[in-house]
Amino acid sequence: MPxxxxxxxxxxxxxxxxxxxxxKSVINHLGGLAVCAEADNLNSAMxxxxxxxxxxxxxxLNLGDDSGLRLIQQARRTHPNLRxxxxxxxxxxxxxERAIKAGANGYICKQDxxxxxxxxxxxxxxxxxxxxxxxxxxxLQHQASxxxxxxxxxxxxxxxxxxxIFNLIGNGYSSKEIAAKLxxxxxxxxxxxxxxxxxxxxxxxxxxxxxxxxxxxxxxx
Amino acid sequence: MPxxxxxxxxxxxxxxxxxxxxxKSVINHLGGLAVCAEADNLNSAMxxxxxxxxxxxxxxLNLGDDSGLRLIQQARRTHPNLRxxxxxxxxxxxxxERAIKAGANGYICKQDxxxxxxxxxxxxxxxxxxxxxxxxxxxLQHQASxxxxxxxxxxxxxxxxxxxIFNLIGNGYSSKEIAAKLxxxxxxxxxxxxxxxxxxxxxxxxxxxxxxxxxxxxxxx
DNA sequence: AATTCTATGGGGTGATTTCCTAAATTTGCC
DNA sequence: GGCAAATTTAGGAAATCACCCCATAGAATT
Numbered sequence: 001m002p003x004x005x006x007x008x009x010x011x012x013x014x015x016x017x018x019x020x021x022x023x024k025s026v027i028n029h030l031g032g033l034a035v036c037a038e039a040d041n042l043n044s045a046m047x048x049x050x051x052x053x054x055x056x057x058x059x060x061l062n063l064g065d066d067s068g069l070r071l072i073q074q075a076r077r078t079h080p081n082l083r084x085x086x087x088x089x090x091x092x093x094x095x096x097e098r099a100i101k102a103g104a105n106g107y108i109c110k111q112d113x114x115x116x117x118x119x120x121x122x123x124x125x126x127x128x129x130x131x132x133x134x135x136x137x138x139x140l141q142h143q144a145s146x147x148x149x150x151x152x153x154x155x156x157x158x159x160x161x162x163x164x165i166f167n168l169i170g171n172g173y174s175s176k177e178i179a180a181k182l183x184x185x186x187x188x189x190x191x192x193x194x195x196x197x198x199x200x201x202x203x204x205x206x207x208x209x210x211x212x213x214x215x216x217x218x219x220x221x
Numbered sequence: 222m223p224x225x226x227x228x229x230x231x232x233x234x235x236x237x238x239x240x241x242x243x244x245k246s247v248i249n250h251l252g253g254l255a256v257c258a259e260a261d262n263l264n265s266a267m268x269x270x271x272x273x274x275x276x277x278x279x280x281x282l283n284l285g286d287d288s289g290l291r292l293i294q295q296a297r298r299t300h301p302n303l304r305x306x307x308x309x310x311x312x313x314x315x316x317x318e319r320a321i322k323a324g325a326n327g328y329i330c331k332q333d334x335x336x337x338x339x340x341x342x343x344x345x346x347x348x349x350x351x352x353x354x355x356x357x358x359x360x361l362q363h364q365a366s367x368x369x370x371x372x373x374x375x376x377x378x379x380x381x382x383x384x385x386i387f388n389l390i391g392n393g394y395s396s397k398e399i400a401a402k403l404x405x406x407x408x409x410x411x412x413x414x415x416x417x418x419x420x421x422x423x424x425x426x427x428x429x430x431x432x433x434x435x436x437x438x439x440x441x442x
Numbered sequence: 443a444a445t446t447c448t449a450t451g452g453g454g455t456g457a458t459t460t461c462c463t464a465a466a467t468t469t470g471c472c
Numbered sequence: 473g474g475c476a477a478a479t480t481t482a483g484g485a486a487a488t489c490a491c492c493c494c495a496t497a498g499a500a501t502t
Contacts, residue, residue, distance in 0.1 A: 015332055016240070016310070016332055017332075017333070017334045017335055018244055018247060018308075018331060018335060018338060019237070019239060019240045019331065020243065021242070021243030021244075021246050021247060022237075022238075022241065022243030022246065023242075023243070024243075024246075025242045025243065025245075026242060087239070089310075090392070094393060110239060111236050111237055111238075111261075111285065112238070114238055114239060117238075159447080159449085160448095161448075161449065162448090162449095170431075171431070172428045172431035174425050174427040175489080176488095184450070185450075185451055185452090186451095187451045187453095188449070188450050190451090190489085190490075190491085191449080191450075191451070192448095192449080193490090194490090194491070194492085195448090197491095204395060204490085204491095205489085205490060205491090206393065206394070206395040206430065207393050207395075209427060209430045209431065210392075210393035210430065210434055213430070213431050213434040213435060214434065217434075380479060380480085381479090382480065383479090395458095396459090397457095397458090405482085406481075406482055406483090407458090408481085408482050408483065409480070409481050409482055411458085411460080411482095412480080412482070413481095414459085414460095415459090415460075425459090425460095426458090426459065426460090
């Protein structure tokens, strides 16, 4: 019984109508929850938040143009008590931390079965967080290691030099090339890379490149 | 009335249970069709083809390890009369031609609305093809010119396995992770990476990741 | 003045990449 | 059917890189 005394209203935000259909089916069989509106992009989701005043939002991170994280940030700012559950097709370790920092209350994968989805829905609707132990631990470690965990994108905490290198990585340059370009030792670039990795919270260099490219491409649009 | 005189049996193959739920909902409201089995990977799908003898299969291309195309090929070989409809999260022009060549009878996007899905289901189940005019034209042109499409992106010259790995790289997975996902040696993945690099013309692994991420992000419209 | 942050790099170990090679399988073609 | 080409698989060796700890010096902050 997530919201005492009445049925909780849920807004679905996903750009796949058939997936929304499935979500609706699961939610309506759950009891205590009812879908009150649907949206397939950031703007119509924000409008529905105003007009329908839902208690909870289930949101995909990839709304065609990747605006899921921004939607979470905006919704969290304007609706502090809204419960937000992320349903992403990507594994938790890829987007989980960013989603939680943006203001989500829980994260599940679309690959998860309906039982897990139901569990997450009930917990998040009841006001609890729903994240895996692994992610919780990872976030605690990042917290403990002094990572400046603002609601901001971690990119903003990079120093100028680090941002410059992050940008070059995102444009496809190797460490050696960056070193040559900046007239410093490859070891220096290496050190910067390590710092960047710690700041944005990735564990290996494959994902550093991935993030960097993602970021660079997000600037071009 | 797709199959005269009786209800057509449909097998759903998708690794997102909630999406399957949505598909089921649409299909069961359609009349003339009924879901007889579900699967979330290549092997269990092939087993269901044997045990349930469905008339039709609705299949996602990205079954966790991206084995959808291979499933279509195998299913087409062993079940020549099976109707196969692809429901992919990627737009038709990216995977459509590959899917049809592998043996599919139709292709829709998960972003399409249930009406279009219903239309595709009925047409394909009735024995027709369901592809857009654009794709049909493109395939005819390729057929006519005979030559491998030089004007196309080099990505299209990748073999199926190579494309699968390219895609996983673009989603941020390391070679080791890909090897585990595909149940092959990391050395094999490395070899594929080398081949891919040669085909798309990049010299080092940083740029390979860069191109892969770029490509994957370009798939999300 | 002390501390933290930033930029710069060294050193060493183990993992990864790269290159070469090669077998089994599949595919395409005549 | 059968041969050639491409694909998929993977091993070994050498080169490279990632990733850990560490150090120095200047700048910024407190």
